[in-house]
Amino acid sequence: MNHPLILEGITRRFGAFTAVDGVSLEVRAGEIVGFLGANGAGKTTTLRCACGLLTPDAGRVTISGHDLGSDPLEARRAMGFVPDRPFLYERLTSRECLAFVAALYTVPPAQAEARVETLSARLQLGDALDQPIESHSLGTRQKVALIAALVHAPALLMLDEPLGGLDPASARALRDVLREHADAGGGVLVSTHLLDVAERTCDRVVMLQRGRVIAAGTLAELRGNRGDATLEQVFLELTRLPENPA
Amino acid sequence: MNRAGVLRSRLTLARAEMFTRERGRWRARAGLGAVVLAVAISALLTYSLTRLFAAFAADGVTALEAARVLAAVFATTALGTLLFDLHATMATLLLAPDLELLRRAPLPARTVLALKLLDALPLSSTMILALAIPTTIAFALAYPGALHVGLAPFVLAALWAIPLGLGVAAAAALVRIAPAALVRETIGLLTTLALTLTWLTNTFLLPRLLSEGRMLDGTLRSLLAQIPAPLAASPATWAVDALLAPWPHALVALGLLGVGAALSLTLAAMIGARALQRGSEVIHATPAGRRASRVAFTVSRASAFLQRDLALYLRDWTVMSDIVVAALLWTLLPLAFLPVLPMPPVVLAHTMLVALTVGLGHEVASRALPFERDAIQWLRIAPIRPARWVALRVPGVLVIALPLFLLGWVAVAVTLRLGPSEASDVLLQSGAALATSIAIGFWVGAAFGDPAWRHPRAMLKGTGRLVAVLLLVGQAAMWLALRPMLAGWPGFPATLAALVVAAGVILASLSGTTRVLSRAPGQRDRTAARSNR
Numbered sequence: 001m002n003h004p005l006i007l008e009g010i011t012r013r014f015g016a017f018t019a020v021d022g023v024s025l026e027v028r029a030g031e032i033v034g035f036l037g038a039n040g041a042g043k044t045t046t047l048r049c050a051c052g053l054l055t056p057d058a059g060r061v062t063i064s065g066h067d068l069g070s071d072p073l074e075a076r077r078a079m080g081f082v083p084d085r086p087f088l089y090e091r092l093t094s095r096e097c098l099a100f101v102a103a104l105y106t107v108p109p110a111q112a113e114a115r116v117e118t119l120s121a122r123l124q125l126g127d128a129l130d131q132p133i134e135s136h137s138l139g140t141r142q143k144v145a146l147i148a149a150l151v152h153a154p155a156l157l158m159l160d161e162p163l164g165g166l167d168p169a170s171a172r173a174l175r176d177v178l179r180e181h182a183d184a185g186g187g188v189l190v191s192t193h194l195l196d197v198a199e200r201t202c203d204r205v206v207m208l209q210r211g212r213v214i215a216a217g218t219l220a221e222l223r224g225n226r227g228d229a230t231l232e233q234v235f236l237e238l239t240r241l242p243e244n245p246a
Numbered sequence: 247m248n249r250a251g252v253l254r255s256r257l258t259l260a261r262a263e264m265f266t267r268e269r270g271r272w273r274a275r276a277g278l279g280a281v282v283l284a285v286a287i288s289a290l291l292t293y294s295l296t297r298l299f300a301a302f303a304a305d306g307v308t309a310l311e312a313a314r315v316l317a318a319v320f321a322t323t324a325l326g327t328l329l330f331d332l333h334a335t336m337a338t339l340l341l342a343p344d345l346e347l348l349r350r351a352p353l354p355a356r357t358v359l360a361l362k363l364l365d366a367l368p369l370s371s372t373m374i375l376a377l378a379i380p381t382t383i384a385f386a387l388a389y390p391g392a393l394h395v396g397l398a399p400f401v402l403a404a405l406w407a408i409p410l411g412l413g414v415a416a417a418a419a420l421v422r423i424a425p426a427a428l429v430r431e432t433i434g435l436l437t438t439l440a441l442t443l444t445w446l447t448n449t450f451l452l453p454r455l456l457s458e459g460r461m462l463d464g465t466l467r468s469l470l471a472q473i474p475a476p477l478a479a480s481p482a483t484w485a486v487d488a489l490l491a492p493w494p495h496a497l498v499a500l501g502l503l504g505v506g507a508a509l510s511l512t513l514a515a516m517i518g519a520r521a522l523q524r525g526s527e528v529i530h531a532t533p534a535g536r537r538a539s540r541v542a543f544t545v546s547r548a549s550a551f552l553q554r555d556l557a558l559y560l561r562d563w564t565v566m567s568d569i570v571v572a573a574l575l576w577t578l579l580p581l582a583f584l585p586v587l588p589m590p591p592v593v594l595a596h597t598m599l600v601a602l603t604v605g606l607g608h609e610v611a612s613r614a615l616p617f618e619r620d621a622i623q624w625l626r627i628a629p630i631r632p633a634r635w636v637a638l639r640v641p642g643v644l645v646i647a648l649p650l651f652l653l654g655w656v657a658v659a660v661t662l663r664l665g666p667s668e669a670s671d672v673l674l675q676s677g678a679a680l681a682t683s684i685a686i687g688f689w690v691g692a693a694f695g696d697p698a699w700r701h702p703r704a705m706l707k708g709t710g711r712l713v714a715v716l717l718l719v720g721q722a723a724m725w726l727a728l729r730p731m732l733a734g735w736p737g738f739p740a741t742l743a744a745l746v747v748a749a750g751v752i753l754a755s756l757s758g759t760t761r762v763l764s765r766a767p768g769q770r771d772r773t774a775a776r777s778n779r
Binding site: 051052053072073074076077079081083085087088089090092094095096099100101102103104105106107109112113116128132189218 | 620
């Protein structure tokens, strides 16, 4: 079965330091997977390996049946990535930047333009679409980066901390877009610190600690015999962080 | 406030600009190179000016007459320092990465201002160190006893302080009408050009003034008389009076300088502190009014790349103007050697166009990839091969470089009255040099580009700039040597040889560029990953 994403034993070292240690996970069609972990757990490095920004020292990345190592172009065609710091051309307008990205993926112009219009309306981009990116706030940049990742309708969407700069309305719109993408048969892998958001949005979560997967499953599976524990309580217990007394 | 701790941290930061410690070993950084370069330029300038003033003295020019040069230098210093202050204010008072941290700290705005002015000292004192001090020393050596040497430090300090208030005020005004980053880049470019002109003057103009027997026929003296005197009520005039006028007048002039410096520093403190209090909402604001015409979505990557490249270049006029000015300077460079190396017109044309093409190809192509900043990461995410990405960048580079090259060719051919066959021969050979230089420039940009560049002239890292200079000299030497070498082989067309050499170097360079771009991300990404894994 060609899942949107399969990671098998991904390991990435920086000198003597192992940032990601044998991470395996899969994102199935139709589901949103939350990628959770404390600062420095290895989430960003894993995502960078999964999208090709970093080359893993060991392991295999398969995107919609295409091996990222041996068939990179087809694998990339099936993937959209929203980095924590968006890769945008500051001096271009959002529309110009999105037109350029659409051309990179050889999306037919009419289809690309319609998609940009629809998504910018959904994400309330408004006038920002025709203004220089250098004048945008962080939240607006993230919206543009999300549209750029979705402009070619990829089977897999990966997002690294996408909710940081967004206002509540935009965050809600983003969650709706992710849900629709999954409902349409796509897969979503989203790394976030916001456990309540993950709880409300994700079908499954994968928890990472010190570069290793320490837990994976639906919230019900992770709760196990913990009764009505929240995702935050489960996370804190599994990662052994001291609970906030407040 | 823990003054000692704050000072220690600033010293540590300054040291980190020049040295880095890796695995227990100290290694030099780019900042040290800048210091060494500044010292070398100052030493060279002192030597040249000492010779100039000595020639004046030998020619019977009195100290008061020679003081016209001193006044002109002080006026230039004041204006140049104003420009550097604008740049320093932008770079360190308004856009410094640690500004928000300092603003949030429990420090009065004036203390933050003082700290940032301390950070800005190397930039704001460049003209004093590189121009005013060497000139004063040279003058004192050539005319011993003529200067009030004891007042010189106060005079020079006032020349540093007076432009400061105006610079800070002008910077605060400019950020209201243009994006701060753009203003900083523009001023950075102007300061570089100011330094380049100083260097050109020192390298080419001063030796010529001293040659060709000008001292003997009185030309030098008449040239001196033509130097316009600065305004009577200006820091430059006061500075010269303080150094050269009889005592009561000297003290009055020094007093005027002191009052000017005090007023200026007060102005700088008031405006700078207010700018720091207003914070990032004003400073980082960018005008949202500019709208681009609606872009046409296209399925053609070639068209998309070209549209994007043109938009980027045309909107970043600091980079464009830098390229144009550099092209002009490169073309004119061979003229500087004419008095010592007379050349027939066709050789001069060839030399000028080789200088233009080697320089131009480097200026445009080495910036092409770093110009994209972090957005170049799309080549690792999107379904496109690095070789294709580089190939698609070529039209954008040619659109900028070719018109400048053809303009230079026409200008040189017309000015030097080349015949049709000579002109076409020169065109083909220098065209080959341009293509080679562009290919090498791509490799330099890919291997040494700094995506976090802040100055349009510094898109390469320190090592890259050194490598680029060596490659530029190597290319120019190769093209200039190739012509006379092949002239000794009758029947072997020089143009064909040039094209063969160019093709080989182009293939090797483009292949190297693709390899660099295909490689795993460099140290910067590894560092980022380590800190945010």
